[in-house]
Amino acid sequence: MKTFDQMIDGYRHFRSSDWQEQRERWAQLAEGQSPQVMVISCSDSRVDPAQILDVAPGEIFVLRNVAALVPPFETTPGRHGVSAAVEFAVQFLKVKEIVVMGHGLCGGCQAALTQDLHGNEIGEGGFVAHWVDMLDDVRGPIAEKLGTTGREAELAMELAAVKISLQNLMTFPYVDEKVNSGALSLRGAHFAISDGILRLLDPETGEFTAAE
Template structure:
């Protein structure tokens, strides 16, 4: 592949530092992971945002979480067809092959994807409206969610409302997957909705009895 270039030196140095310290100190655990395969207890669906560090938030070790990241932590509705579905494939593998016991959707503050959806729905992002925009067509998943917060005061309050709504939209869409619904109804799988405040280090969980997010 003619366009591939050598790894930047700072990444090489960081890898070598990790290999000499963290790996060296836990070599037996890594060899166990390499030989025994993965057995994660939970799948986490989070945003691609570089500020959302899932394993750090929960103090997780390698092999503990099956993590899938995409723009605005969205899960599309169940729709088997000839197209490629990265998120749906990850959900299918986690639920049917890995048999995870928990499926967590993790939203966050200042989400660029959510803001893009707001701008698009208000007609302020013509580039996202283009049929050729991958981000725009992905954010179509959240359009119904915007309708539910359209009357919330504009700005941070509306953005925060849609960030949390994106979590609920994804949870609702997860239940459209037959293999997810089957395991949820049998009690073998539980769904969880979380929202992370990056600046404050906060974490809120959706409480169905209150139909709102409450501090963890």
């Protein structure tokens, strides 16, 4: 894997090729952004939404965090990074769609399922444990049916995490208002690293099926 110094060589290539070839596009982006879609995805280095969805700069507003999770709306003191990003996308950029995209082999979902980090001190997994504990309610049924290890249980948790984030998005008053008015739609997706298949959530059936 590349070091950051090696990545600077990649920047130099970008600056002399793609950036030069798309000067008009970059000039437009310098005037502002107007993406129609927000994508909430995992920080995992293997799942870059821009690459998976084959989009150019300026086409998606991206928020990435551990396990692509959205906490419920709250106004307690603190630094609400996810809430700030959702607010900016919905209220200022006025995106028309929000896509929550989970993925296969997600370490955050594995941590939620096994609870190996629960009880750990801050700096030793405590932050991660507290973040993924928003999946505790769905963990119980999955663990009871499928156990806490193995790909089947992990996949069930990954898909459940997408649904939880979508449910939590609806606790934001302005998201709920715009969804109900038809100005905004919420979508769920799951990208499988091993086979490259993107599965989309059917809101009617609650099932994920491969994108055609």
